[in-house]
Amino acid sequence: MLGRTLREVSEALKQGLVTPTELCQRCLSLIKKTKILNAYITVSEEVALKQAEESEKRYKKGHSLGDLDGIPVAVKDNFSTAGIETTCASNMLKGYVPPYNATVVQKLLDQGALLMGKTNLDEFAMGSGSTDGIFGPVKNPWSYSKQYREKRKQKSHGENEDSHWLITGGSSGGSAAAVSAFTCFAALGSDTGGSTRNPAAHCGVVGLKPSYGLVSRHGLIPLVNSMDVPGILTRCVDDAAIVLGILAGHDPKDSTTIQDPVKPFTLPSLTDMSKLCIGIPKEYLTPELSSEVQSLWSKAANLFESEGAKVIEVSLPHTSYSIVCYHVLCTSEVASNMARFDGLEYGHRCDTDVSTEAMYAATRREGFNDVVRGRILSGNFFLLKENYENYFVKAQKVRRLIARDFVNVFNSGVDVLLTPTTLSEAVPHTEFIREDNRTRSAQDDLFTQAVNMAGLPAVSVPMALSSQGLPIGLQFIGRAFCDQQLLTVAKWFEKQVQFPVIQLQELMDDCSSIFENEKLASASLK
Amino acid sequence: MGTRAVCLGLRALAGGCRGFTSKADPQGSRRVTAELIEHLERLALVDFGSQEAVARLERAIAFADRLRAVDTDRVEPKESVLEDRCLYLRSDNVVEGNCAEELQNSHRGVKEYFVAPAGNISWPKLDEKEPFSHR
Numbered sequence: 070m071l072g073r074t075l076r077e078v079s080e081a082l083k084q085g086l087v088t089p090t091e092l093c094q095r096c097l098s099l100i101k102k103t104k105i106l107n108a109y110i111t112v113s114e115e116v117a118l119k120q121a122e123e124s125e126k127r128y129k130k131g132h133s134l135g136d137l138d139g140i141p142v143a144v145k146d147n148f149s150t151a152g153i154e155t156t157c158a159s160n161m162l163k164g165y166v167p168p169y170n171a172t173v174v175q176k177l178l179d180q181g182a183l184l185m186g187k188t189n190l191d192e193f194a195m196g197s198g199s200t201d202g203i204f205g206p207v208k209n210p211w212s213y214s215k216q217y218r219e220k221r222k223q224k225s226h227g228e229n230e231d232s233h234w235l236i237t238g239g240s241s242g243g244s245a246a247a248v249s250a251f252t253c254f255a256a257l258g259s260d261t262g263g264s265t266r267n268p269a270a271h272c273g274v275v276g277l278k279p280s281y282g283l284v285s286r287h288g289l290i291p292l293v294n295s296m297d298v299p300g301i302l303t304r305c306v307d308d309a310a311i312v313l314g315i316l317a318g319h320d321p322k323d324s325t326t327i328q329d330p331v332k333p334f335t336l337p338s339l340t341d342m343s344k345l346c347i348g349i350p351k352e353y354l355t356p357e358l359s360s361e362v363q364s365l366w367s368k369a370a371n372l373f374e375s376e377g378a379k380v381i382e383v384s385l386p387h388t389s390y391s392i393v394c395y396h397v398l399c400t401s402e403v404a405s406n407m408a409r410f411d412g413l414e415y416g417h418r419c420d421t422d423v424s425t426e427a428m429y430a431a432t433r434r435e436g437f438n439d440v441v442r443g444r445i446l447s448g449n450f451f452l453l454k455e456n457y458e459n460y461f462v463k464a465q466k467v468r469r470l471i472a473r474d475f476v477n478v479f480n481s482g483v484d485v486l487l488t489p490t491t492l493s494e495a496v497p498h499t500e501f502i503r504e505d506n507r508t509r510s511a512q513d514d515l516f517t518q519a520v521n522m523a524g525l526p527a528v529s530v531p532m533a534l535s536s537q538g539l540p541i542g543l544q545f546i547g548r549a550f551c552d553q554q555l556l557t558v559a560k561w562f563e564k565q566v567q568f569p570v571i572q573l574q575e576l577m578d579d580c581s582s583i584f585e586n587e588k589l590a591s592a593s594l595k
Numbered sequence: 596m597g598t599r600a601v602c603l604g605l606r607a608l609a610g611g612c613r614g615f616t617s618k619a620d621p622q623g624s625r626r627v628t629a630e631l632i633e634h635l636e637r638l639a640l641v642d643f644g645s646q647e648a649v650a651r652l653e654r655a656i657a658f659a660d661r662l663r664a665v666d667t668d669r670v671e672p673k674e675s676v677l678e679d680r681c682l683y684l685r686s687d688n689v690v691e692g693n694c695a696e697e698l699q700n701s702h703r704g705v706k707e708y709f710v711a712p713a714g715n716i717s718w719p720k721l722d723e724k725e726p727f728s729h730r
Contacts, residue, residue: 295675325677396655416700418701426640426716427712430641443655446643451659466671
């Protein structure tokens with residue numbers, strides 16, 4: 070049952086083949102079994118079981134709230150959840166219990182979803198590995214997959230099995246791992262520079278970044294107000310579309326959400342490919358790109374072409390400046406957003422009591438890690454009077470050029486862009502930590518952050534396994550507010566490539582019972 | 596909750612500022628001075644903590660300096676991707692409030708007040724600010 074799509078499970082719930090409580094308990098049990106992944110910071114067991122009970126009552130009466138009723142979901146720990154600790158993986162917010170739900174969380178709950186828990190991340194979502202939070206790093210479930218392990222056995226013998234575990238990517242690594250390991254059907258992440266798509270690619274799941282302005286940011290602890298977007302992680306494109314349909318729409322509490330009416334939608338199946346034009350940005354072919362990813366990218370382009378789509382090379386001339394521009398704007402907005410953490414109203418507070426400024430300074434020194442402090446200081450530098458014009462405003466101008474590049478490409482008849490999501494497959498943690506956070510972010514966000522600067526929708530779809538047995542995903546970028554079209558193309562692609570299911574038998578004891586139930590389920594469902 | 600149709604006018608600033616062209620700049624590879632460190636620590640109320648952090652800032656600045664190569668002559672700064680749209684504010688009616696539960700997250704509170712230390716004492720004048728090289 071856990072390997073099914075949202076629609077299939079929803080149908081099974083309606084038919085009474087499985088109950089919300091059973092689903093909930095299975096997921097909770099799986100969370101315990103996969104504890105080694107460190108995907109969850111908080112597991113809200115009691116809350117989830119209570120929600121399951123209520124969902125069950127609704128199903129018995131035949132009054133289910135919709136496709137998400139009774140479905141286990143997880144939420145990244147930088148979304149406020151009423152009554153449930155929200156830490157952002159930082160000492161600054163350890164023990165902080167919000168008095169309200171983020172709008173997107175509320176929407177999920179209003180649809181009857183079961184909240185399994187809050188997932189792990191890089192501290193304050195700053196990072197591309199999910200390694201820099203106070204609760205420790207998240208481990209990629211694929212480290213324990215049969216596919217990866219078999220390839221490793223061929224190479225090395227007698228090594229400590231766990232010492233070479235792989236990162237999930239970040240910063241929404243916990244959410245990606247939670248979905249990848251079947252502990253929930255969907256998870257919320259956040260995406261400021263690729264934080265949803267990057268771990269999605271590394272964990273072999275679908276990671277959607279909706280258009281900026283489509284989904285409310287109210288309750289998402291802000292990093293970069295002009296780029297942050299709640300992200301959606303699921304095991305298939307259809308599921309992402311269902312969740313987006315529920316989350317999208319104007320929120321009076323977020324004035325940056327557009328007022329255009331939004332309705333849930335189903336994705337059509339693409340039949341006539343001849344009307345589709347796919348763009349391949351040539352500047353994304355960088356020397357750092359691994360040959361395997363490059364070859365899969367080529368293969369994907371050929372696939373579209375062979376099925377009748379028009380595939381053309383396009384140019385995004387300012388690509389090489391994109392990451393620099395992002396770095397300046399991101400640190401500047403971060404410096405401003407982190408100013409709210411002073412120990413007074415919420416969060417950590419130091420013991421110093423001599424003056425407000427001394428108290429603020431000590432609180433912030435104790436509460437933030439090096440990465441966060443580094444970004445605040447960089448941001449303050451760029452915002453200094455003498456630097457404002459040359460750095461911050463300059464970056465804003467470059468941002469216009471980058472956004473314009475995309476507009477020009479889409480105006481030339483391209484419907485969707487196809488690019489890699491990451492430079493390579495997931496790397497071992499030991500290798501990842503050899504460079505510092507900023508360097509890694511600059512490398513890993515290469516293909517993803519330009520999209521945030523332009524506010525466009527993008528989705529990472531897993532394509533195939535590398536020669537090491539690890540997932541590689543590709544990214545599709547769409548026009549602003551054409552999320553449905555983007556997902557339609559992604560869905561077609563997903564169907565063509567048939568990405569394999571992760572085999573986690575070694576990690577889970579009674580996997581046989583899960584698969585047996587699957588056989589039963591597939592016998593009764595069409 | 597009605598919405599007031601106030602167009603925020605998030606259009607790009609019409610400043611007429613000339614773009615920064617790629618002329619040679621005296622700053623070049625800038626060193627982070629002790630003065631700058633103190634200034635930033637004061638503004639951010641966050642300390643560097645180590646020489647390593649200063650080095651990191653220098654690298655961040657060097658990285659950002661690459662933007663000089665971009666010709667932004669006659670290009671307006673882009674503040675928001677939604678600048679071509681009207682975004683709406685809520686009407687100014689009180690519909691939420693009495694958030695007594697907000698106080699539960701603070702460490703020091705007296706009745707309905709947050710308690711802060713004295714705000715009229717200037718920070719650098721105090722002894723507890725140690726120079727980071729001693730840490």
